[in-house]
Amino acid sequence: MSVSAILLLLGALMIASVEGYVSYHQEFRFPKRYYVSMEYEPFGLAKMHGRCKTLGGHLVTLDDKDEFDYVKFVVGAVRGRGPFFTGITDTKQEGTWLNYHDSKPAKYLKWRWFQPDNYWGEDCVEIGYYGLNDKGCEKKGRYICEVHYSNVKD
Ligand SMILES: [Ca+2]
Numbered sequence: 001m002s003v004s005a006i007l008l009l010l011g012a013l014m015i016a017s018v019e020g021y022v023s024y025h026q027e028f029r030f031p032k033r034y035y036v037s038m039e040y041e042p043f044g045l046a047k048m049h050g051r052c053k054t055l056g057g058h059l060v061t062l063d064d065k066d067e068f069d070y071v072k073f074v075v076g077a078v079r080g081r082g083p084f085f086t087g088i089t090d091t092k093q094e095g096t097w098l099n100y101h102d103s104k105p106a107k108y109l110k111w112r113w114f115q116p117d118n119y120w121g122e123d124c125v126e127i128g129y130y131g132l133n134d135k136g137c138e139k140k141g142r143y144i145c146e147v148h149y150s151n152v153k154d
């Protein structure tokens with residue numbers, strides 16, 4: 001087993017301490033926890049973000065390839081439940097991808113094949129095992145919040 005595989009296993013430590021979520025963290029790499037919602041609803045961006053705020057964070061954003069890979073790993077770990085909504089959106093201007101919580105440009109985008117296609121006006125972004133896809137914000141789904149370690153409440 002490679003060192004990175006062992007690190008991934010350590011990162012898979014799951015804490016079901018917040019009702020309705022499973023959480024993952026690997027704090028020696030990222031000073032954050034990632035909370036995956038188990039409820040499957042047509043939430044919309046504002047409601048998902050509001051819920052992440054309640055946890056002390058925001059809808060997940062992707063700072064770099066490292067974070068993208070880790071969140072993708074989380075998607076694989078919560079097998080069969082994803083893909084999951086992120087906090088990346090082009091609601092303000094079509095094709096300009098911003099982080100919803102601070103309106104800054106999304107830092108890292110790795111789309112899956114043939115995406116984004118803005119099919120019927122898709123303005124939210126979900127992350128799945130094969131990368132990112134633009135998806136209608138009004139669609140049913142689950143979402144991932146990221147919470148800085150200093151704000152973790154459990
Ligand atoms: Ca769009």
Ligand SMILES: [Ca+2]
Nearest residue numbers: 117118133134
């Ligand atoms: Ca799409």
